[in-house]
Amino acid sequence: MTDSSKAAIVTGAARGIGHAIVQRLLRAGWRVLAADIDEAAVHSAANQMNAEAGAVCAHRLDVKDPASISAAVETAVSAFGQLNVLINNAGIMDRAPFLEMTEPFWHHVLDTNLTGTFLTSQAAAQQMVAQGMGGRIVNVASNSGIFGGRGRAAYGASKAGIINLTQTMAIELAEHDILVNAVAPGPTKTGDHIPDEPWPTVKARMPLARFGRPEEIANVAYFLASDECSFTTGHVWCADGGYTIAGIMEG
Numbered sequence: 001m002t003d004s005s006k007a008a009i010v011t012g013a014a015r016g017i018g019h020a021i022v023q024r025l026l027r028a029g030w031r032v033l034a035a036d037i038d039e040a041a042v043h044s045a046a047n048q049m050n051a052e053a054g055a056v057c058a059h060r061l062d063v064k065d066p067a068s069i070s071a072a073v074e075t076a077v078s079a080f081g082q083l084n085v086l087i088n089n090a091g092i093m094d095r096a097p098f099l100e101m102t103e104p105f106w107h108h109v110l111d112t113n114l115t116g117t118f119l120t121s122q123a124a125a126q127q128m129v130a131q132g133m134g135g136r137i138v139n140v141a142s143n144s145g146i147f148g149g150r151g152r153a154a155y156g157a158s159k160a161g162i163i164n165l166t167q168t169m170a171i172e173l174a175e176h177d178i179l180v181n182a183v184a185p186g187p188t189k190t191g192d193h194i195p196d197e198p199w200p201t202v203k204a205r206m207p208l209a210r211f212g213r214p215e216e217i218a219n220v221a222y223f224l225a226s227d228e229c230s231f232t233t234g235h236v237w238c239a240d241g242g243y244t245i246a247g248i249m250e251g
């Protein structure tokens with residue numbers, strides 16, 4: 001298996017970081033199942049991509065639903081003959097104050113971000129193990145899984161859970177030559193609805209002092225999914241302008 005013939009599933013691929021990851025993988029010559037709960041948007045995004053015929057295939061996927069996940073894996077294998085890479089990018093970033101957070105809200109965020117990553121990874125890994133060719137799984141975590149943040153009790157816990165899940169999957173899947181890593185984006189400008197500059201309180205803690213671009217997160221996800229990433233597993237790569245490593249910034 002050469003890097004240029006890989007087949008991948010990218011979840012949450014209709015927009016934002018997921019869309020940029022699909023474009024990056026296509027640029028490497030990979031074949032990609034672009035999967036998203038927003039069926040109309042993912043079809044429209046795939047149609048607009050300047051890809052070789054048959055290289056990108058749009059699919060409706062709800063990462064909370066095991067049957068939907070099985071169907072996505074089957075569709076990828078039937079379209080491409082194999083599955084070599086999974087990028088778990090689908091996520092919701094909903095926030096609520098801790099004292100007012102309802103249990104349904106908590107479950108919605110945890111079910112989508114953390115349980116969705118578990119279920120999709122397990123289905124993809126089972127397929128990769130059956131193929132016997134190894135593989136790569138890349139989980140999209142967040143700065144919010146590394147430190148606390150206002151309104152992020154559910155979101156931060158879901159992303160912290162993804163980081164620990166990444167480490168355990170890396171241990172258990174190593175014998176199958178499946179490498180599992182995470183990228184933890186910092187604040188990323190995914191569209192015109194995001195202001196041009198991060199909040200001053202965020203900028204003050206960030207050495208690069210700007211929003212990330214979706215392509216910058218996609219480049220890291222691509223590396224972690226590629227054969228060039230061959231001796232790194234269970235790692236969390238912060239693509240965040242230095243946000244998580246910054247201590248004293250002045251004085």
Ligand SMILES: NC(=O)c1ccc[n+]([C@@H]2O[C@H](COP(=O)([O-])OP(=O)(O)OC[C@H]3O[C@@H](n4cnc5c(N)ncnc54)[C@H](O)[C@@H]3O)[C@@H](O)[C@H]2O)c1
Nearest residue numbers: 012014016017036037038062063089090091142185187188
């Ligand atoms: N944008 C940021 O600043 C930032 C920072 C850190 C981490 N992240 C993470 O990066 C990932 C992508 O973020 P984004 O900013 O591009 O978000 P986005 O909202 O632009 O895109 C997320 C996509 O996931 C899809 N999705 C939601 N629930 C789904 C489900 N149940 N099944 C399948 N697809 C589903 C949505 O339809 C959407 O297309 C998320 O996991 C997010 O937590 C983003």
